[in-house]
Amino acid sequence: MKPILFRGANVWDGSGAPTFPGDVLVEGSRIKTIARSPGGLTADGATIIEAHGRTLMPGLVEGHAHISFGGAVNDSDLGNIPPEEHVLLTMRNAKTLLDHGFTSAYSAATSKLRLDVVIRNEINGGRLPGPRMRAASPEITVTGGLGDERKAHMYYESFGMIADGKEEITKAIRLCCREGVDNIKVNISGDDLSPAAHGGLTVMSEEEVQTAVRVARDFGKKVNCHARAAAAVKRAVRCGVDVIYHCESADEEAIDMLESAKDRIFVGPAIGIIYGTLYEGEAFGFHRDSELGRTMQRVIDTTAAVYTELRKRGVRILIGGDYGFAQTPQGDNARDLKHFVDLLGFSPNEALQCGTRIGGQVMGLGDELGQIKEGYLADLLLVDGDPLEDLDLVVHEKNLHVIMKEGSLYKDISAAKIVEHTVAAD
Ligand SMILES: [Zn+2]
Numbered sequence: 097m098k099p100i101l102f103r104g105a106n107v108w109d110g111s112g113a114p115t116f117p118g119d120v121l122v123e124g125s126r127i128k129t130i131a132r133s134p135g136g137l138t139a140d141g142a143t144i145i146e147a148h149g150r151t152l153m154p155g156l157v158e159g160h161a162h163i164s165f166g167g168a169v170n171d172s173d174l175g176n177i178p179p180e181e182h183v184l185l186t187m188r189n190a191k192t193l194l195d196h197g198f199t200s201a202y203s204a205a206t207s208k209l210r211l212d213v214v215i216r217n218e219i220n221g222g223r224l225p226g227p228r229m230r231a232a233s234p235e236i237t238v239t240g241g242l243g244d245e246r247k248a249h250m251y252y253e254s255f256g257m258i259a260d261g262k263e264e265i266t267k268a269i270r271l272c273c274r275e276g277v278d279n280i281k282v283n284i285s286g287d288d289l290s291p292a293a294h295g296g297l298t299v300m301s302e303e304e305v306q307t308a309v310r311v312a313r314d315f316g317k318k319v320n321c322h323a324r325a326a327a328a329v330k331r332a333v334r335c336g337v338d339v340i341y342h343c344e345s346a347d348e349e350a351i352d353m354l355e356s357a358k359d360r361i362f363v364g365p366a367i368g369i370i371y372g373t374l375y376e377g378e379a380f381g382f383h384r385d386s387e388l389g390r391t392m393q394r395v396i397d398t399t400a401a402v403y404t405e406l407r408k409r410g411v412r413i414l415i416g417g418d419y420g421f422a423q424t425p426q427g428d429n430a431r432d433l434k435h436f437v438d439l440l441g442f443s444p445n446e447a448l449q450c451g452t453r454i455g456g457q458v459m460g461l462g463d464e465l466g467q468i469k470e471g472y473l474a475d476l477l478l479v480d481g482d483p484l485e486d487l488d489l490v491v492h493e494k495n496l497h498v499i500m501k502e503g504s505l506y507k508d509i510s511a512a513k514i515v516e517h518t519v520a521a522d
Contacts, residue, residue: 097503098143099123102476104134105147108484110154110452110467112445115484120152122474125503130470145510150497151482153448154466155199155475156490157455158227158429160341160364160416162204163189164211165255169380169422171289172245174207175253186211189420190219190226192427195493199475199501200465202458203232204320204341204364204416205281207255213276225506228475230279230459232320233257233272236265236308237283240292241299242322256283262307269308273315278460280312281320282337285328288391289373295324295395296345298331305335318460326350333357339414339458341366343406344399351402355409362458363406365399367435368417372424380422396439403440414458415451427493434487444484474503 102120107130109116119137121129131137164186168174177185193201206212212231219226234257237243243256259268269280284300286293293299305321312319313336320339323329329350332340339362346354354363373382374392383389406413415432418424436447456466465473478498481489489495499507 097124098141099128099139100500100503100505101137101139101142101144102147102152102478102498103137103144104149105152105478106149106482107468108151108153108448109469110449110456111469112449112453115151115482117149120468120476122476122500122503125473127468127470127472127474130468145478145498145508147478151479152468153477153479153483154452154456154468155477155499155501156197156430156451157200157202157414157459157466158193158198158416158419159202159362159414159450159455159458160204160366160418161193161201161229162207162418162420163193163201163215163226163229163426164207165189165418165420166426167422168420171243172252172254174255175245177207179208182208182211183214186215187218187224187226189426190215190224190229193227193429194225194499194501194506196427196430197477197490197496197499198227198429199499200455200459201227201229202339202414202416202455203230203279204339204418205232205235205255206277207234209234209257209272210275216278217276228459228501230318231277232279232281233269233277235281235283235322236268236272238300238304242283242285242287242290242293244292260304262303265304265307266311269311270315273312273317277317279318279320279339280308281322282308283322284331285323285325285342287322287324288388288395295342298325298327300328300331302331302335305331305337309336329354333361338362339364344395344402346402351405351409354406354411358409358411362412362414362454364414364416365403365440366416366418367396367399367439368419368424368428368432369421370395370399371417371435371439372421377423382423400440407440407442407446412454412457413450414455415447428491430487430491433490437487444487447487448483474500476500
């Protein structure tokens with residue numbers, strides 16, 4: 097593969113530093129050289145991409161991916177999709193994410209056991225387009241928890257994998273590990289969109305969460321959890337969960353605990369689904385002027401307060417807003433960046449770091465993803481405009497002129513105009 101030289105770009109490198117004019121040379125799968133004087137870099141036989149002042153930034157990382165979710169209004173809709181259609185839907189979603197600049201996806205949960213796994217394997221094998229993925233288990237949940245849609249008189253599939261007590265939890269997690277997942281998901285609290293257990297309830301016992309983490313560790317897997325209630329957040333931290341989602345009802349003690357664990361944990365508010373349900377859910381039966389609407393408004397307010405504190409205390413925060421429901425279509429995932437600014441008080445630079453540098457860390461590849469740094473994996477976007485001025489730019493495919501994943505050009509709108517130069521190395 098020839099080296100690729102981005103020449104004359106405005107480089108936003110993901111570190112939080114201001115954008116600078118420069119050239120970036122990619123060799124093989126990695127960033128080889130960065131020059132802080134545009135036009136100053138040459139490379140023998142390189143393909144040149146004239147960036148003309150467009151912004152070169154790291155590829156986005158979806159920190160709460162559900163690539164097997166598509167258009168569901170109710171959680172139970174996911175259980176209704178037959179496996180064959182579900183594989184195809186997941187395959188299409190993987191492409192949609194990459195088309196929208198997401199070169200990595202950390203899966204929060206899948207909706208059938210092997211969906212994430214099979215699509216991850218196909219992407220890794222080069223047979224399907226999609227982001228680099230960490231595949232997740234289904235949402236392991238207790239009877240009555242989020243993801244248990246059964247009725248007493250009727251078996252019913254949803255997206256959950258129901259397991260109660262140490263033995264069943266152990267077996268469920270071993271099964272997921274055997275089938276090849278990278279991340280285990282457990283639902284510790286309920287949810288306001290769940291019939292039996294609302295978000296204020298903590299329904300998975302301490303012993304069950306401890307068991308889940310211990311078994312996942314035996315297999316070398318990470319653990320994600322759904323935790324809205326303060327008690328659920330504390331339980332997650334005590335038991336050693338790696339990625340703690342939601343957390344909007346965290347009290348002072350829970351926030352202190354998250355801070356004390358900040359070197360090993362990540363958190364993610366998943367604000368997109370709350371925003372979508374409140375402001376864009378009318379067509380799907382979610383009315384603003386309803387009990388649910390008032391609950392969603394409360395969740396936005398408490399999320400803003402909690403995440404302002406977590407941000408100040410340096411807890412690592414991921415973007416990813418439960419995209420894949422009717423009110424949060426796949427492909428809109430980067431809207432979370434603007435939600436972080438508009439709803440949660442982040443600066444555009446801070447929000448973008450959540451979607452690049454911090455996301456890169458959760459992918460578990462060590463310090464080699466999510467920034468434009470020499471030696472890092474070359475996941476790059478060339479954006480028409482300045483995302484720091486307008487975060488909406490990165491939401492729309494048309495503004496992503498180049499998408500590079502691990503040194504390979506997935507998209508280059510100027511490909512027809514690329515001139516191959518051989519220039520003398522100096
Ligand atoms: Zn989720």
